[in-house]
Amino acid sequence: MRKSILCVALFLNGIILFAQTNEEQTLKEIYKSSLTNAKCYPWLDHLSNKIGSRLSGSIGAEKAVLYTKAQLETLGLDRVYLQEVMVPKWVRGEKETAYIVDNKTKINVPICALGGSVATSKNGLTAEVIEVQSIKELTDLGVAKIKGKIVFFNRPMEDAQIESFNAYGGAGDQRYAGAKEASKFGAVGTIVRSLNLRLDDLPHTGAQSYGDIPKSQYIPAAAISTNGAELLSKTLKSNPNLKFYFKQSCKQFDDVLSYNVIGEIKGSEHPENIMVVGGHLDSWDLADGSHDDGAGVVQSMEVVNIFKNLGYKPKNTLRVVLFMNEENGLRGGLKYEELAQANKENHIFALESDSGGFSPRGFSLEADDANFNKIQSWKNLFEPYLIHSFTKGHSGSDIGPLTSKTIVKAGLKPDSQRYFDYHHAANDTFDAINKRELELGAATMASLLYLIDQNGIVNTVKAQ
Numbered sequence: 001m002r003k004s005i006l007c008v009a010l011f012l013n014g015i016i017l018f019a020q021t022n023e024e025q026t027l028k029e030i031y032k033s034s035l036t037n038a039k040c041y042p043w044l045d046h047l048s049n050k051i052g053s054r055l056s057g058s059i060g061a062e063k064a065v066l067y068t069k070a071q072l073e074t075l076g077l078d079r080v081y082l083q084e085v086m087v088p089k090w091v092r093g094e095k096e097t098a099y100i101v102d103n104k105t106k107i108n109v110p111i112c113a114l115g116g117s118v119a120t121s122k123n124g125l126t127a128e129v130i131e132v133q134s135i136k137e138l139t140d141l142g143v144a145k146i147k148g149k150i151v152f153f154n155r156p157m158e159d160a161q162i163e164s165f166n167a168y169g170g171a172g173d174q175r176y177a178g179a180k181e182a183s184k185f186g187a188v189g190t191i192v193r194s195l196n197l198r199l200d201d202l203p204h205t206g207a208q209s210y211g212d213i214p215k216s217q218y219i220p221a222a223a224i225s226t227n228g229a230e231l232l233s234k235t236l237k238s239n240p241n242l243k244f245y246f247k248q249s250c251k252q253f254d255d256v257l258s259y260n261v262i263g264e265i266k267g268s269e270h271p272e273n274i275m276v277v278g279g280h281l282d283s284w285d286l287a288d289g290s291h292d293d294g295a296g297v298v299q300s301m302e303v304v305n306i307f308k309n310l311g312y313k314p315k316n317t318l319r320v321v322l323f324m325n326e327e328n329g330l331r332g333g334l335k336y337e338e339l340a341q342a343n344k345e346n347h348i349f350a351l352e353s354d355s356g357g358f359s360p361r362g363f364s365l366e367a368d369d370a371n372f373n374k375i376q377s378w379k380n381l382f383e384p385y386l387i388h389s390f391t392k393g394h395s396g397s398d399i400g401p402l403t404s405k406t407i408v409k410a411g412l413k414p415d416s417q418r419y420f421d422y423h424h425a426a427n428d429t430f431d432a433i434n435k436r437e438l439e440l441g442a443a444t445m446a447s448l449l450y451l452i453d454q455n456g457i458v459n460t461v462k463a464q
Contacts, residue, residue, distance in 0.1 A: 027447050033306045034443035040298035041435045048288035048430035055285040056325040057089030057256045064281050065259050068322050072263035075308055082259040085335040087325040089256045092285055093249030101243040102235055109228035112203040113248040115328045117221040124247030127188050131236055135181050147186030150244050153178045154193045154229055164416045179221035180211045190221045193229040201225045202425040205284050207328045260332045261322040269315040276319050276350040277303050280326030280398055287428040295357030297322050302442035314453045323398040333398035347404040349452045352396025358414035359437045360444040362389030366409040370458040378451050408457050
């Protein structure tokens, strides 16, 4: 009896060892394919340098839809199609101008309008400035000290945070909701310190919202470069009565029709189970958005290119989804989920890349304990590629709305220390991309998808 049990145990261990050996070999082939035969870098070159910025509703966004659809069609997928989605159309207009008026001296500073902001008057806006560090501080100051002034939100991203996205999240409310809240106290405009960990002269745009306040209370909102913010703060200390001038001519139009771009390989064994890999096709308008999120788009496309090159046929249906309008509305992600629910689709896994094209370090996972532990058990397979970080946390904004009975979500985690040097700024361009790092990220994504496809997920309650 003991001999029989021992034989069974040895047999099972042999199966496990054989499976692990096969998985190790497949990961080697995935990384080799991406590093020697990838298309993601030339795809991004075209997206960035031939098309350029891709803000929702723009000609650039329209061209990007047609280009990526055409490229997916060259990969021999089972299906490539467009998914209609209505998106906001906001136009920046002419380049913004701003200066500090210190007595009779005018000091130019770099600014840019925040996405969704209203314009100033044609002649611009001039007013005294009051500096604050938080939205809460507005309440402490009250209407008497704020009315008629420009509120200057000057809370920096926290340098001590090792995870740069935590630093970003800790400072983001002043950009998104600052104008809405300042307006309630009679402010005439807002200037927000750019969300950037270094000191430079580049203003960083991003979405802001007026929420549910009346349109009559909308006030113009702009971001100022970190160097500009330092200068304004310093000058305010020596002259609290200085004035600030800025002019912007942005405009919000009616929603327009756009598309999510989708490519699909039908599952060979479980076509009813869907795995998604994607990034967002839109970008802000100050640059071509190579890191945010051109990198994620082409890495997601590269996943299916790798599988095609290796002749790997997924057991589950695999979809590449290039979402439209993550930056200022999330309409693409919401529409995808709406239609998934209407079609009663079962998504088991979703992976997003939207943290830049830097060297991959691991994954941020939204999963229950059983599935998190299962994915962590593959850590040794990734260690030869310097992938070591498997943590619970935010996966991605576009896959965030996705729901199914049981679904695991993951976000690629690159080294993010330099990401916010480029994020939403004019230097987020193709020259900031390293080819090898981009390809390593694509291989890392393909490896996780392969392991999920081979091993499945634990069918427990819905992941929290």
